[in-house]
Amino acid sequence: MQPILSVKGLTKRFEGFTLSNVSFEIPPGFVMGLVGPNGAGKTTTLKSVLGLLRRDAGEVLVSGLDPEWDGAAARTRIGFVHDEPRFPRYLTLRDISAIISRFYAGWNKARFLRLMDTFELPLRKRFGVLSRGMRMKFALVLALSHDAQLIVMDEPTTGLDPVFRRELLDVLQGLLEGERASILFSTHITADLDRIADYVTLLQDGRVVFSEAKDDILERWALVKGARELATDQPEHWFRGIQVGPHGFEAITDDLPGVRRHFGDAVIIERPTLEDIVLLTSSGRTNA
Amino acid sequence: MLPKLLYREWILHRQVVMLMFAIFGAYQIYALLNMDSARAWIVFAALYSAFLTAALFIREDKFRATGWTCILPIKRIELVRARFIVSWAMVVAALGGATLLAVVLPGTKFPVSEIFNTSTLLIVAALTTLIFAWILPFSIRFGMVGIMVFLVGAQIGGVLLLLVGQRMNRASGGAGRPIRTALAAISDTLVSARDALSPTLFVIVVIVVLVATNWLAYRFAAFLFDRREL
Numbered sequence: 001m002q003p004i005l006s007v008k009g010l011t012k013r014f015e016g017f018t019l020s021n022v023s024f025e026i027p028p029g030f031v032m033g034l035v036g037p038n039g040a041g042k043t044t045t046l047k048s049v050l051g052l053l054r055r056d057a058g059e060v061l062v063s064g065l066d067p068e069w070d071g072a073a074a075r076t077r078i079g080f081v082h083d084e085p086r087f088p089r090y091l092t093l094r095d096i097s098a099i100i101s102r103f104y105a106g107w108n109k110a111r112f113l114r115l116m117d118t119f120e121l122p123l124r125k126r127f128g129v130l131s132r133g134m135r136m137k138f139a140l141v142l143a144l145s146h147d148a149q150l151i152v153m154d155e156p157t158t159g160l161d162p163v164f165r166r167e168l169l170d171v172l173q174g175l176l177e178g179e180r181a182s183i184l185f186s187t188h189i190t191a192d193l194d195r196i197a198d199y200v201t202l203l204q205d206g207r208v209v210f211s212e213a214k215d216d217i218l219e220r221w222a223l224v225k226g227a228r229e230l231a232t233d234q235p236e237h238w239f240r241g242i243q244v245g246p247h248g249f250e251a252i253t254d255d256l257p258g259v260r261r262h263f264g265d266a267v268i269i270e271r272p273t274l275e276d277i278v279l280l281t282s283s284g285r286t287n288a
Numbered sequence: 289m290l291p292k293l294l295y296r297e298w299i300l301h302r303q304v305v306m307l308m309f310a311i312f313g314a315y316q317i318y319a320l321l322n323m324d325s326a327r328a329w330i331v332f333a334a335l336y337s338a339f340l341t342a343a344l345f346i347r348e349d350k351f352r353a354t355g356w357t358c359i360l361p362i363k364r365i366e367l368v369r370a371r372f373i374v375s376w377a378m379v380v381a382a383l384g385g386a387t388l389l390a391v392v393l394p395g396t397k398f399p400v401s402e403i404f405n406t407s408t409l410l411i412v413a414a415l416t417t418l419i420f421a422w423i424l425p426f427s428i429r430f431g432m433v434g435i436m437v438f439l440v441g442a443q444i445g446g447v448l449l450l451l452v453g454q455r456m457n458r459a460s461g462g463a464g465r466p467i468r469t470a471l472a473a474i475s476d477t478l479v480s481a482r483d484a485l486s487p488t489l490f491v492i493v494v495i496v497v498l499v500a501t502n503w504l505a506y507r508f509a510a511f512l513f514d515r516r517e518l
Binding site: 047050052053054071072073074075076080082086087088089090091095098099100102103104 | 292295296299300303351352353355356358359360361362363364515517518
């Protein structure tokens with residue numbers, strides 16, 4: 001099956017930062033979480049998918065179309081939710097939707113009105129008076145109203161309170177049930193991915209650490225805890241990240257058989273969370 | 289695509305366009321009752337209306353409208369084309385309204401024939417073309433910064449030109465006025481060209497040059513905007 005989104009060897013150079021050789025794919029109907037600390041290259045990747053940046057190397061295809069060369073056709077298939085929706089404050093939701101709906105041949109007015117109703121978004125309200133959560137919901141309604149094949153969301157839950165965040169994720173999950181759309185969801189809040197992601201791509205310093213199914217990641221990676229002395233024995237050989245404290249170390253590995261062989265029963269091995277993986281791989285080696 | 293983009297411009301800027309036109313109208317009433325030369329009046333009106341478009345670009349920047357527009361399924365060149373058309377439409381609408389005022393306002397000194405004079409209209413079109421050819425590509429590429437750079441650059445350029453003129457004037461012992469001489473030379477060249485061609489052919493040539501200048505500015509703006517990373 002042709003992936004909805006295919007990114008191969010994406011490279012973009014800025015002064016002081018390079019997004020280097022990023023590759024991943026999203027099959028139709030799945031959710032890909034793009035996770036990593038601030039400055040890892042998540043937004044640069046999303047902008048490249050939208051065709052807003054000129055890449056230095058690599059290939060990006062949205063339903064077989066390159067957004068850099070067939071931008072208009074590719075973006076017809078994309079619904080985008082910005083981390084902070086940036087519509088003019090003085091326009092009403094009716095004005096904004098009137099502008100945007102004209103650009104999409106597949107605009108589904110009935111669905112738009114139904115979603116506005118579901119989210120209790122009044123068309124007469126000005127965008128500027130909406131709360132951050134309501135703005136995010138409105139952006140989501142716009143993204144979901146033109147039969148997009150790919151929904152791209154740039155840190156949509158950042159800055160939302162936990163209750164609202166959970167509500168938004170529930171709504172998103174509910175909306176996508178039975179849909180063919182795929183989602184590319186960037187975040188640095190790994191708990192969001194635990195809830196909705198099927199695949200996870202971890203970016204660190206502009207490079208992909210891994211990109212695979214979430215269940216495979218949690219199966220293959222392991223959290224290793226042991227005495228402080230053990231950490232001095234070439235930890236970088238076994239671990240992808242380690243934190244050494246006064247009473248011992250905590251490390252993350254994707255080579256569980258190797259760790260078992262080397263350390264035997266001297267260490268405790270646990271199933272990690274995505275947060276453990278992200279935190280420890282971004283820490284490299286640290287001494288607490 | 290163009291009607292959709294023009295609709296976008298209208299929804300985004302309709303209130304400020306109405307306000308600007310109201311202020312422009314009030315100024316025109318004052319000018320019509322006080323100025324003596326029809327040509328000077330229409331040229332000032334053209335300059336004023338050409339710079340009105342800058343207000344739209346400043347608003348685009350302020351509300352970051354370009355960013356979310358480029359996420360829509362449009363080509364950037366289409367957005368540039370819409371900007372050029374909106375800019376020209378504003379100038380034509382403003383001058384049309386000003387001319388209507390000149391006709392209906394009691395106490396105006398200009399006969400309509402003086403305004404609808406071929407050479408006056410060509411001067412207006414040439415001035416507007418020059419302003420747009422300078423201001424649009426850079427404001428489309430660099431937003432408000434582009435307009436500031438244009439205005440500051442124009443001021444500095446003007447000051448430098450005057451200084452160079454003064455220096456050359458002093459060097460020649462006050463015998464010549466180089467800026468005036470240069471302007472007279474341009475004027476003479478145009479007059480000679482007009483005399484060498486038939487009046488109709490001259491008008492056609494000028495129109496072709498102006499259209500070509502607008503087209504080049506549009507392509508240049510599209511080239512710059514295509515390279516803008518959002």
